[in-house]
Structure formats: C-alpha cells, structure tokens
Amino acid sequence: MKRRVEALLRRSVEAAHAAGELSTATLPEGSVEVPRERQHGDVACNAAMALARSERKAPRAIAEILLRRIEDPGGWIRESSIAGPGFLNLRLSPRFWHEEAAALREDPALGVRPIGQGRLVQVEFVSANPTGPLTVGHGRNAVLGDTLARLLEGTWHRVEREYYFNNAGRQMKVLAASVRARYLELLGRPSEFPEDGYQGDYIRDVARGLVERHGEGLVEHEGNAFRDAAEEAIFADIRATQDRLGVRFDRYFNEDSLYASGAIERVLERLAEQGLSEHRDGAIWLKAERVGLEKDRVLVKSTGEPAYRLPDVAYHLDKLARGYDAIVDVLGADHIAEHQEVVAAISALGHEVAPIRPVIYQFVTLTRNGEQVKMSTRRAEYVTLDELLDEVGSDAARFFFLTRKSDSHLEFDLELAKKREADNPVFYVQYAHARIFNLFAQAEAAGAVAAATHAGAEAFAPLVEEEEIDLVRRLAGYGEVVEIAARELEPHRLVFWLQELAATLHRFYNRHRVLGDEDPARVGARLALLDLVRRTIAAGLGLLGVTAPERM
C-alpha cells in the first residue's frame, strides 16, 4: 500500500526536479508513513520538512510544489492537504482500496515481500541442558525461537534451527552421580546423594529403568552407563515436549563433538598465540584488557576442566565458519554476560561478529487469578512445560508467550489462557477465523458464493462502507508488519496486529449483514473481503505456530 503511494510521490519529486523547482530528484528515505492520527489521512509525507534545509525553502512551500507535481492517473487520491509545519496528507479513494484488495487476493503471500532474498539464517534456541525436563522458561525460549524461524522463513530467508546440546562437562557428571545414587538406593545399598545433585523424580525413573534392565550389575560400574541412560531418557523427554509445542530442529549440535574434533584445543592455541589468554593459579584465563571485558574470566579450571564459555567460543566459531548471513541466539536474561564474553573473545580473535544477533528474553512468572504460582528451581519445585501444556494447550501457550516483547517480563495468566471468551486474546483471534468459516458454510448452502463473478478491482467495487474500507486498509498493512517483525526479530508485533484485525472484523460484522442482501454483487464483494480476512488470519497465526480452527 505504502509503496504504491511512495511511487507517486517519488515521481512528483522527479517532476519538480525536472521543472527546476527542486534541486534534489529523490524522495527522502522513510518519509512516507501511515499516520497514527486518522484525521491526518491514510498516508502522510514529511519530505517537505526533511528537505527544507538542503533546499533552502520553507517546508510548506516545498509541500506545495510536491502537491502540485503529483500526477494521479489512477484516481487514487481522494483528498490532499498540507498541514502543520509541512506535512503532506493524502486521503485515498475507495478505488485505490479496491485495487489494493484485488492485489492481495491474487497474492499468495498477502503482501509480504521476499526481503530475505534467500539469505541463510541460523536460529539457535532452547539449548537447555539435558539434566531435567523443560520448564516454563524454556517454553518461552522455544516458542520465541521457533516463531522467529517461521517469520524468517515467511520472508524468504533460508533458516536452520539448531539446538546446542550441552552433553559434556560437570553438569553431566553430577547428573550421572545423581542417577547412580538413586540406583544404589533402590537396591537398598549405601549411597551418598551428591550435594548439588538433581532432586527431581525423573532421576528415580531413570534409575528404576537401570535396575530393571541390569539388576545389580551396575553396582561396581565405572563407565558411562548412568550418564548415558540419563541423557537418553531426558533427551527423549525434551523432544516429546517440543513436539507438543510444534517445535522441531534441523540439527542438534553436541557439545562433546567439540572435544572430539579438537576444536577446543585449537581455540586455546589461538587465544594463547595472540596473547589473549594466560596461565595463572593453575588455570587458563581470558585476559579482560585484551578483549575488552571488565574482569578476567576462566577458560580452563585448575582441575583441567574447561569452563562453560570455552566450548561456547568454539561452538560460535564453528557457526561463523559455516557462513551464515545471520546467526540468531535466543537467550535468557541470565546468559547475557556470558554471551558477551564469548562475542568479545571471538571479536578479539579477529572475526567479524556482526552477523551474531542475540535475542534476549526475560523471565516468566505464572499467575492464577492474580496470585503468583510459586516456582523455585531448587528442590525441583518448578512447573514443567509439559504441565503447562496439559493445562492450557499448545495454541494458548504459544500465543501467550508472544504477547509481550521478549525483553519484558511476562506474567502468564493460566486462567485467562483457558477462557473461551473474548478477553482471551487467542480465543478472540481464532474465533474471528472460525466465524468467517461458518459464514461461508452458510453462504455456500444459500448459493451465494457463486454470485461473486467479477474479477480484479471490480469485484470489490461495491465496498463503500467505512467498516469495509477499514478492513481493506488493515489487510493492506499485513505485509509490512510481518516484514518488520522479521527484520527486528519481534514476533509480538504480529500478535498485536492480529488482535487488531480481529477487532476490525468483529466491528464490521456486527454493523453489516453479509447474507440476505438483495444486491448479489455486494454479497460477493463482502464474501471476497471476508475470505481475504480469513486467509490473512490463518497465515498470521501460522507464522506464530498457532492453529486457525474452522469451528470451536
């Protein structure tokens, strides 16, 4: 929508330039916008103000030139005015909107442009340690990452979804020791549960499985049986939960492969060669002043074990070497500092880090009727993502996780998410879809659908009511919202937009009767319009990974 009007104004500037009225021939970037104030028209242009300085002319004088030089062969502009300090306000004609609707109807992408141009983007998300079930917090991560991936795919990026699987290091040893202790316990043998061991019942389940399979055969076991059994069971659990949310990955990257390939060693060598690290107190440190950090950070502990950040540096170097155009890392707020350390180290090694785009999300709290639901990671008193899905289902969970921008705290209201009423935003949007679907079923029964015989803008010509034009105007903004959400990595923009579209639909629907109108052309036009609304809701929800039900 904006682009068509922009083209009009661009030609106006060119014409003014050719006539010697302006020294520039180009319309300033971003000078055309949809004003928030309806009184200011459908489209506003502030080019006159932006050009005032370089043209050495009063903004309003420039605006007058632009206005005079606009050619409008298509009859798009219904009304134009110069307002305020030099805004050019345009009100568009019904005909413009009819053409807009016709264009959308023919466009499978509904106005979303292929801004990705096939660029390859990696989205790394979830990456939870395989030490226990996914929690509600991981749920926000999973939904955010997956929705970003969908948005990027929807704008013609090629996307790879990856889960970094921390299956090496101390946590896994503690996990193995926890399982071993429960195993011995089940056999009635003396056992010592590790001080920082994992308390959850799932550890007992793993141990029980080992008892069933091996009996007492593992009492003296020194190998990896406990670790492997735990990893396998928990990983299967994590995948099952992800399936329920509609989240899939193209690749699981195992941390231990970085050891096997020698990548960790190579990173240490390179850091040492470039003087970015040093040995001290039996450990290897990343030197703060050399990489631009506050404090020195340990890379290898005096025990000889690498600290978490070292494999993470190796992992990111691996990702960079794969040649992605962009690397999106979805991280909880508690991981920001560590991520910055990794990026700082990589940058100091001479790599271009611009492709790395962290998306930070804040924590989730659950509420029920305004009361906060207690969650504590200690003592395993957390609510698992599975429990949340049991209660509210995937659609509500996904939608709710996306109703706030990621960088703000999220209060997840369990009762609201379950409600089947209009104040539940998921229900409100899905209902709009089901409502149109139902109407079409009735229209078909009445033989009204076939009445829409016209093609192109003609088909929409009977639409003149304010609520009808409002719907078209709204639909015409879909492409831009999706593009911005993808570009800024902000899925919540689409969530809000869909709620507004649903509201616009309900407003129309209650004001005007579609079926039973004596003018078949008008019935056909309205059905065509509503079909477009339905397709757009379905497409938008699809980008969020939420279903668009036909009835509910």
Added chain:
RNA sequence: GCGCCCGUGGUGAAACGGAUAUCACGAGGGUCUCCGGAACCCUAAGUCCCAGUUCGAUUCUGGGCGGGCGCACCA
C-alpha cells in the same frame, strides 16, 4: 559497589527525531441484541525526575531515581 537491559494512563503495548502521544484490555456512564459467544458511543486517566543537543525529544547524550539480570575455577 560495578556492568547490561528496561521505565509511556490501572495493565500490556505503539510511535525512521515530527502534527493535539496511538491502540487494546480494564474502570465509570449510555446504546444495541441481528450470520456463533458480539459490537458501538461517551468519560476519566500516561511519556519516572533534572539538565543538554535540536526548528522540534517518548525516541539521542549526561546525571539522578526505580525495577530486572549478571558480577563463580556453575552452566
């Protein structure tokens, strides 16, 4: 204490540096009851504070204040 992020009506959000700060929900008052549980109108209510840059600041800069997160040889 230091670092990062965030402060917009009651709540959640929007505003390439642009017009009288927009939208939704909620609150109060009124209207309507028809394809599916709706919708419409009116009212009250907001840029945390102080400076600076600018023709113009919610937006940029500095300083306060408030909140979150981090500041482990944990991940």
